[in-house]
Amino acid sequence: MRTFSLIFLILSLTFCQKKTTTADVSLGFPSDPPSLDPLFATDLVSQKLSALLFGGLFQIQNAKPEMNWAENSKFWKEKKGIIWEIRLKSEPLGPKTEDVVFSIQRLLQENSPRGGDYKFIKEISAASEPNTIKFQLDDTVNEEEAKEKLSLPFASILSKKDFLERGEFHSFGKYRLVSWKKNESLELIKRDSNDTELPDTVRIRILPQSTTSLFLFRKGELDSFKLTDFLLSSPDAKSHNTIVKRGRSVQYVAINQNNPCFDKNFRHALNFAIPRGLIIEKLLENKADLLKGPIAIPFLSQLTKTKSDLTPEFYYDKNKAISLLKNSACFPGILNQTLELRMRGDDENQAKGRAIEQALKEIGLQIKLKGMEKAPLYKENGEGKGDLTLLTWYADYESVWNFLDPVFHGEKPGNGGNRAFYSNRDITKLLNDRKERNLPNALKIIKQIEEDAPWIFLWSIQENYLVSDKFIRYAGLSEFL
Template identity: 25%
Template sequence: MLRKNHLFLLLFICFTVLLAACTPETAGTTPTAPATPQPAGGTENTAAPASVPEELVIGFEADAATMLANTDVNYVTDIQIRNIYDPLIDRDAKGALIPVLATEWKNIDPLTWEFKLRQGVKFTNGEPFNAEAVKFNIDYILDEKNNSFYRSRWKDVKEVKVIDDQTVQVITSQPFPTLLLRIADDLLIMAPKHTKEVGLEKAATDPVGTGAYKFDKWTRDDSLKLVANEEYWQGAPSIKRVTFRIIPEFSARLSAFLGGEIHLFKNVPVDSVERVKSSENGKIELVGSSRINYLALNTFYEGPLKDKRVRQALNYAIDVDELLKSVLNGNGTKMTGPLSKVNADYTETKDYGYDPDKAVALLKEAGIDPKTLKLTLDTPNGRYPMDTHVAQAIASQLQRIGIQVTVQANEWGNHLAKIRQHEMKDMFILGWGPAFDAQGTIENLFTEKAPYSGFYDKDVEAMIQKALPIFDPAERKKAFDELQHRLVEEAAWVPLWQQGDLYAVAKNLQFAPRPDEKFLVFEMKWGQ
């Protein structure tokens, strides 16, 4: 993130304007390349160009859960497999929707969407891409037997109709104004024949898509290796081999980068930025992310946080400004509600602010002596910038008014599983993104059946369900504005910040970070 807060804010303001215009530690250095030997009898000592690495190695914080598309709502899974599978619709670097496997689309009536598909595209096993492939993948999400965590986001899809090889219609049970966003953010296209022939268990470790890279080898909790698809419909990738190397700890990723073992990693610890910048072959790239970070106050757990007054008290007792300054060195933008300022549907909401006296008063009103209150806070370890440090700092702030907090650090996959299975206790830290529209956040984090929800209230859920089918932009915005204010009043969580992303990048790698955090290797290349 930018080192000066005012520059950081300027970046986000610019990004917001762009979105609004859219409709939808061991030290070391990377070894230098040896000079090319001179021919016998040569008199000039001309320096040779730096050698190009045989493969790009990306340090990644956690392993994918599966190689199947449309199954696991999990950033670390999605980011890796998006190099294997193509979407129908994608977002460009500014968040605008762009055609990929679908070339055009239209809303025929309030319940019918039609898509024209790109011709001449093949899966890497030779299967043709067509309308049947689109139907297969959407049907896969809707089929309860497949246990797709995307299913709750697609519940309004009634049927997929194949009109011809290059035309498909999606029929919904009620108006689904954000279907295009769901397609762009969720849907990836697996090869139907391959998936059916080998079965889901095999396909989960042997994926076939139409993407820029082909699957090579997956070693659980170690690495994912991909090779270039030389027949890719957009042209052969510049980088021929790529490895996602799983390195859970921040410090280990930093050491691997400084030692030249990896070329790229995200979430550079804020206290290590200068080490990267001063290293021989490293640079820092930064971008304002579309990801939000928050502290969930879990109402699915039978504990004191089911009382709104307790949740409100925690909002008053946590000093987000102090966390940003002391833990993240200012690398983030404070949030006051469930959406960030870069979200197209953002509205200004109440800021609880830091008021420990009011926090104590609310706890006593709820019949709780703060000095007797004991809570558990779960956090991932190494998934978000300084995540365990943030958790410990929150615990220290709550201790100021007497609340005892036990911090539990989890491996990322286990952290997500505990949330999905409602095994979390009082509080947990999570991030959400890309978060470009209100529904994408509110429906997925505040409804009873959404896999990562930590808050449920029947009246709030009714408001959400009423808002979802509204097509009129003004009426829809009004409904989601009301929801943002209601969620703040209910203290559904403690909003933290819009994440700022810091990347360590090899100096000879041409890489432009994206607000949606995608590592699309097709967009990268080696340079001088």
């Protein structure tokens, strides 16, 4: 009798378990977003999630801001500044004027890492015309830049009612969030069932290890994930199933400018010590591009063909690095100090860290690697801690200025973007003067930044995504990679 009862119990549990639903497409993300709040979408994972969930008045398409929920725009100058009126699209799934006013006011009033970028907005209100927003702007901004700024995740439009009544970040993007299991998955459902270029449901799985992602991809349980460096030669990475993104990122080592021992000679020594070409060939499988200062050369070559504009200042020269190190402020004492090189603790970043560590040891420095979780790494860097920090900057949109501001802006240190705590008044002045945002001034800034060398300039990683045949069938999905 006991045996029968036990069998009955096992069968009951087996058949009564809740069935796990299968999403149309499953994407692999390396980490959880720190928050769903678009005001804090400063990391790549948050920006990708924001692209799926959130919508703004404008969006970047082919390196230019295009209208999203804006239907018409009028931009003119008056004595007190600039007036900008935007009429919204009249759609059932779209935002109302009160949603836009609430969201932009929240952006201006809350303590956001990128809030300083929106100081050009003096006031926002509902206009006298129906379904229209009125901005008052200062005269330091032009229409193109204003549209660019309102295309970023930080300027996403939230549902005022959902936020005030339930504290939920419901927006007007392609998808809405159904559930979020921390460090496991996020379930999304499409807002417009008539959009045939996107799947109805998307599951985002949090998979820190790319080997796990590859295993699930081979089992047919994952449809897209970013290939790490050591998986680039995988037989699964066929050209048909690989999507490549170039020039969107810059990998660098932030040299803490708060340390007086890290003077210009020291910083130049570190830059001449790195065999970038060898690391790109052997470690990165030639899937990375060299930089001109903080800009990927393939990206910069779209703007200028002048050879001097595209030739890096730093190259590998061990003897020159040693000579510069000897002329640095704290030599020879600096050789007896252990310098901490911090980075994310995953295999990919650790491998790059070991290559950089070896190069710096060869010029006589003592280096200690410290792998850290993402949240404490960024938190402590923002507090000015650490000597050297391996980081990646992903441009919010395709503009040369997005590789310069905020990462070198003297008024945006730490979590504002300038993680090396670099300060150059002339650079900050040029970045603040939006009327002077032209290519000659951009090239001038790049040259000065190379001279000051607040970073070890490394490379631009070519992002390679392994995608399934099912993923390829949805034409609109690749823009969210």
